[in-house]
Amino acid sequence: MAGDKGIYTKRDDGRKFDEIREMSAEVGIVDSADGSASFNTGHTKAIAVVRGPRTLHPQHMQNPRKGILRVSYGMMPFSVTDRIRPGPNRRSEEISKVTEWALNSVVDLSEYPNTVVDVFIQIPQADAGTRVAGINAAAIALAHAGIPMKEMVSAIGVGKIDKTLVVDLDKYEDSDFHDAEGSTDIPVAITSRTKNISLLQLDGKISVPEFKECVKNAKVACEEILKVQMQALKNIDGGNN
Amino acid sequence: MKNTRQIVIPGEEIVSGNEFLPGEGAYRDGEAVVAERFGIANISEKHVRVVPVSGAYYPRRGNTIIGTIVDITFNGWLIDFGGAQNAFLPVSEVPRYINRNELRDFLDFGETVIVKVWDVKSRGTDASMKMRGFGKIEGGLILNVGPNKVPRIIGKEGSMVKMIKGATGCSITVGQNGKVWIKGTIEGELATKKIIEFIVENATIAGLTEKVEKFITGLGMKIEEVEAIAEDTDVEEENTEGDKE
Numbered sequence: 213m214a215g216d217k218g219i220y221t222k223r224d225d226g227r228k229f230d231e232i233r234e235m236s237a238e239v240g241i242v243d244s245a246d247g248s249a250s251f252n253t254g255h256t257k258a259i260a261v262v263r264g265p266r267t268l269h270p271q272h273m274q275n276p277r278k279g280i281l282r283v284s285y286g287m288m289p290f291s292v293t294d295r296i297r298p299g300p301n302r303r304s305e306e307i308s309k310v311t312e313w314a315l316n317s318v319v320d321l322s323e324y325p326n327t328v329v330d331v332f333i334q335i336p337q338a339d340a341g342t343r344v345a346g347i348n349a350a351a352i353a354l355a356h357a358g359i360p361m362k363e364m365v366s367a368i369g370v371g372k373i374d375k376t377l378v379v380d381l382d383k384y385e386d387s388d389f390h391d392a393e394g395s396t397d398i399p400v401a402i403t404s405r406t407k408n409i410s411l412l413q414l415d416g417k418i419s420v421p422e423f424k425e426c427v428k429n430a431k432v433a434c435e436e437i438l439k440v441q442m443q444a445l446k447n448i449d450g451g452n453n
Numbered sequence: 454m455k456n457t458r459q460i461v462i463p464g465e466e467i468v469s470g471n472e473f474l475p476g477e478g479a480y481r482d483g484e485a486v487v488a489e490r491f492g493i494a495n496i497s498e499k500h501v502r503v504v505p506v507s508g509a510y511y512p513r514r515g516n517t518i519i520g521t522i523v524d525i526t527f528n529g530w531l532i533d534f535g536g537a538q539n540a541f542l543p544v545s546e547v548p549r550y551i552n553r554n555e556l557r558d559f560l561d562f563g564e565t566v567i568v569k570v571w572d573v574k575s576r577g578t579d580a581s582m583k584m585r586g587f588g589k590i591e592g593g594l595i596l597n598v599g600p601n602k603v604p605r606i607i608g609k610e611g612s613m614v615k616m617i618k619g620a621t622g623c624s625i626t627v628g629q630n631g632k633v634w635i636k637g638t639i640e641g642e643l644a645t646k647k648i649i650e651f652i653v654e655n656a657t658i659a660g661l662t663e664k665v666e667k668f669i670t671g672l673g674m675k676i677e678e679v680e681a682i683a684e685d686t687d688v689e690e691e692n693t694e695g696d697k698e
Binding site: 240264265267279320322327355356358361403404405441442448 | 460462463464465478480482487489490491492505506507508509511537538539575576
């Protein structure tokens with residue numbers, strides 16, 4: 213059976229190979245924050261909270277030229293089947309950092325020197341694609357907080373299962389598929405106006421033409437995500453905090 | 454042409470054409486004028502700006518703010534008003550002569566003041582206390598409502614505040630940074646607090662003025678007739694109190 217097409221001829225959850233999971237987003241879920249949003253794709257849920265701009269402490273970290281962005285990502289202990297030890301770990305520190313870079317290319321904090329804008333991302337339920345869901349939620353929350361941004365950011369996980377290119381991998385495709393060539397996943401974040409890539413990671417093996425195809429797929433999927441983000445922001449009722 | 458008032462998200466094109474000028478919250482990208490923040494796009498004449506509808510408070514020149522003294526320097530006071538940086542009140546901007554060694558006698562740590570935003574730069578905010586209605590707060594109570602509810606509490610040309618003042622007999626000062634100072638009799642202060650909390654809870658519904666009128670009569674108070682109140686719109690009004698540019 214394993215001809216040119218490989219063994220992954222049908223997706224586990226019945227989706228088309230380029231179909232993304234059902235998405236939804238909500239704005240203003242945390243009253244005490246300056247901006248907040250949730251973003252769900254399938255079983256993956258992300259919550260982002262923005263506080264600031266506010267004075268940065270410790271003082272030696274302050275930048276007198278512009279404000280800084282500080283992102284903290286974390287998975288909740290009950291977000292996956294095995295309990296995760298709460299608190300920072302290697303993986304969460306890495307994701308915090310790449311998310312910060314992805315968002316830093318669109319936010320403009322030059323008007324707020326010596327201050328910090330804090331972004332807190334929490335994952336209450338995980339089914340792969342948590343970093344991209346976190347970026348999607350954080351972009352909405354930053355806009356909701358009134359932070360100056362050149363454009364929005366949308367992110368999606370694309371990849372390859374055995375020999376098949378897929379969009380929006382779930383937990384089974386991302387970490388439980390080990391047959392034949394195994395799985396490769398590529399989280400991509402794309403800015404809304406200039407269509408620049410602000411995050412690109414790769415875990416697995418892939419050829420250059422396939423990789424280019426994947427990025428193309430990501431660009432198409434991000435258009436869909438941008439619509440969801442835009443919808444959530446535009447549906448806000450007036451001066452809702 | 455597009456509607457002159459629309460909700461825009463960062464990166465969204467508001468209008469296209471070289472004749473339009475990008476103002477606050479907007480930037481130019483080729484022909485297009487693009488939103489730089491989330492809010493309501495306002496096109497007046499050829500001037501395009503984006504008025505934020507949510508988020509933290511950013512001081513603007515002429516705003517009235519209520520804050521707390523957090524530091525005393527050799528020539529003035531630092532006021533925490535909930536913004537990104539503290540506001541500075543120089544000793545020369547208070548209404549009477551103060552000896553530089555006796556700043557604490559006039560305003561001490563932790564005391565609350567009503568001041569006017571005199572100047573906003575990216576390095577900080579300067580405040581003044583030299584006009585009527587500004588000064589140290591003594592007595593009464595302070596409510597924290599958040600900056601985005603302020604236009605609702607003030608109402609069109611101050612109609613909402615006037616109505617509450619008339620009904621409860623309290624003096625009310627609304628700070629654009631989202632703090633409200635109420636002073637009057639104890640009963641009046643508590644009633645005012647209830648009314649303002651009602652406005653905050655129902656800030657987004659249409660026809661708020663009538664609802665508040667009903668709420669006030671429900672508390673057993675009378676509405677004093679103020680000049681005809683225009684129908685509330687769904688869009689945020691401009692800040693009225695002292696926001697003349």
